[in-house]
Amino acid sequence: MTNIRQSGAHSRIFRYKNGMTLQLYDTYTRSLREFVALHPPHVGLYACGLTVYDYAHIGNLRTYIFEDILRRVLRYNGYTVTHVQNITDVGHLVSDEDTGEDKMEKGSRRTGMTAWEMAALYTHHFKNDLRQLHVLEPTIWCQATDHIPEQIALIQCIEAKGYTYRTSDGIYFDTSLLADYGRLARLNPEGQQAGVRVDMAEKRNPTDFALWKSSPPDTHRQMEWPSPWGMGFPGWHIECSAMAAKYLGPFFDIHCGGEDHIPVHHTNEIAQTQACYGTNLANFWMHGYFLQLSDAKMSKSAGEFLRLQTLLDRGYEPLAYRYYCLNSHYRSKLNFSWQGMDAATTSLNRLRQAVYEWGAAGLPDQAFLDRFQTQVNDDLNMPRALALAWELLKVDLPAAAKKATILVFDQIYGLGLAEWQPNLEIIPSHIIQLAQQRQAARDAQNWAEADRLREQITVAGYTVQDTPIGPKVRTIS
Ligand code: AMP
Numbered sequence: 001m002t003n004i005r006q007s008g009a010h011s012r013i014f015r016y017k018n019g020m021t022l023q024l025y026d027t028y029t030r031s032l033r034e035f036v037a038l039h040p041p042h043v044g045l046y047a048c049g050l051t052v053y054d055y056a057h058i059g060n061l062r063t064y065i066f067e068d069i070l071r072r073v074l075r076y077n078g079y080t081v082t083h084v085q086n087i088t089d090v091g092h093l094v095s096d097e098d099t100g101e102d103k104m105e106k107g108s109r110r111t112g113m114t115a116w117e118m119a120a121l122y123t124h125h126f127k128n129d130l131r132q133l134h135v136l137e138p139t140i141w142c143q144a145t146d147h148i149p150e151q152i153a154l155i156q157c158i159e160a161k162g163y164t165y166r167t168s169d170g171i172y173f174d175t176s177l178l179a180d181y182g183r184l185a186r187l188n189p190e191g192q193q194a195g196v197r198v199d200m201a202e203k204r205n206p207t208d209f210a211l212w213k214s215s216p217p218d219t220h221r222q223m224e225w226p227s228p229w230g231m232g233f234p235g236w237h238i239e240c241s242a243m244a245a246k247y248l249g250p251f252f253d254i255h256c257g258g259e260d261h262i263p264v265h266h267t268n269e270i271a272q273t274q275a276c277y278g279t280n281l282a283n284f285w286m287h288g289y290f291l292q293l294s295d296a297k298m299s300k301s302a303g304e305f306l307r308l309q310t311l312l313d314r315g316y317e318p319l320a321y322r323y324y325c326l327n328s329h330y331r332s333k334l335n336f337s338w339q340g341m342d343a344a345t346t347s348l349n350r351l352r353q354a355v356y357e358w359g360a361a362g363l364p365d366q367a368f369l370d371r372f373q374t375q376v377n378d379d380l381n382m383p384r385a386l387a388l389a390w391e392l393l394k395v396d397l398p399a400a401a402k403k404a405t406i407l408v409f410d411q412i413y414g415l416g417l418a419e420w421q422p423n424l425e426i427i428p429s430h431i432i433q434l435a436q437q438r439q440a441a442r443d444a445q446n447w448a449e450a451d452r453l454r455e456q457i458t459v460a461g462y463t464v465q466d467t468p469i470g471p472k473v474r475t476i477s
């Protein structure tokens with residue numbers, strides 16, 4: 001590493017003379033480490049994708065917002081990031097221990113679509129959600145089913161090195177053959193997480209996992225491919241090792257995902273890569289903590305989940321959810337609440353209004369920029385970086401300097417503050433009065449009167465929408 005730090009390329013990376021470094025929390029070493037790119041100014045970043053058997057829920061989206069912030073912080077520090085984002089459209093079984101059905105085949109029965117149609121539909125919605133949340137488009141999107149030959153080649157490499165065995169339902173990885181298997185998750189010496197019961201089937205060790213699963217005899221799966229081991233489909237973990245190595249090489253800078261990936265998925269990605277290439281796949285392993293609903297895990301497979309669309313249906317804006325996520329550190333669990341969404345909406349609108357009123361941008365305030373970089377470079381401390389925006393609102397500086405400073409902050413916030421404009425539409429006062437009367441009727445739970453007033457507003461060519469910050473009137477377009 002020393003020679004990289006001293007190289008001319010590295011000296012171009014940091015924008016400021018004060019020697020500020022970027023510290024990131026690496027799960028593998030359980031420590032904050034100074035980030036030094038392997039090949040500056042380039043950074044390879046791989047993010048585990050959505051399993052597309054359903055819509056993304058807002059917990060999944062929290063993780064993608066964290067990864068977007070990471071990418072923006074790297075960019076802010078002068079790096080050029082190759083961001084690879086996969087889509088899991090095969091191989092993720094109902095249990096992470098490689099038992100049960102493929103989530104895609106199961107989802108196909110639930111929705112009545114083919115697994116292929118379902119993957120296309122939910123991928124489309126996922127990308128749409130990310131756009132609305134101002135998550136930057138990944139440099140490369142890759143899909144597991146488009147990379148079957150790469151996955152087969154990687155399994156062959158692991159097989160040639162002697163780490164595999166056959167069972168009646170596939171090819172498995174023998175985790176007992178890797179001295180430090182489970183290091184990422186600090187698994188106990190038996191290679192297990194405390195308290196986890198595992199269905200062994202024909203596995204030699206509880207943590208062994210499938211590299212290739214054979215299609216059950218006499219059944220046709222919707223997604224299956226020929227391979228040296230017969231018809232079947234890849235295990236869940238092999239896709240990420242294979243695609244990450246294809247696009248970023250067998251040892252790249254940062255691999256991320258949600259915290260649930262630590263004990264199984266990422267542990268096994270590392271095992272596969274160690275077996276074939278002798279590397280840990282990534283130099284940094286970073287994990288976003290979960291969004292929870294009333295202290296319970298939010299997941300697609302269990303119980304109710306909230307989608308971005310659920311928030312929009314309730315009158316919230318996508319960027320209010322982004323703001324909500326920025327307000328807590330990515331390494332702390334976040335309990336979702338509607339009050340929290342209301343507060344985020346109010347704050348975002350106050351910020352937008354203030355920024356708008358500052359008018360044209362001048363030169364940014366260097367002291368604020370330095371403090372901002374200190375916060376974002378401290379393991380992406382976004383709550384503190386966001387607090388600086390509120391300090392800027394109060395401080396005695398020319399409006400043009402404030403405007404320029406906050407627009408720099410927004411390169412990382414991603415709240416679109418430069419583009420925002422207040423609704424300048426002029427609504428006649430008698431329509432506003434009708435809307436106010438309707439609100440009073442609603443407050444008194446006089447629904448019939450509220451409906452009658454809404455009808456009157458509609459007939460006059462306007463529509464009224466109930467938002468968390470009160471009724472909003474617009475012309476019908
Ligand atoms: P999946 O669709 O289960 O493969 O998950 C897609 C991404 O969302 C992965 O990075 C998961 O670790 C992450 N994830 C799943 N559930 C949550 C949650 N409740 N909060 C935050 N991230 C999550």
Ligand code: ZN
Nearest residue numbers: 048049240265
């Ligand atoms: Zn993955």
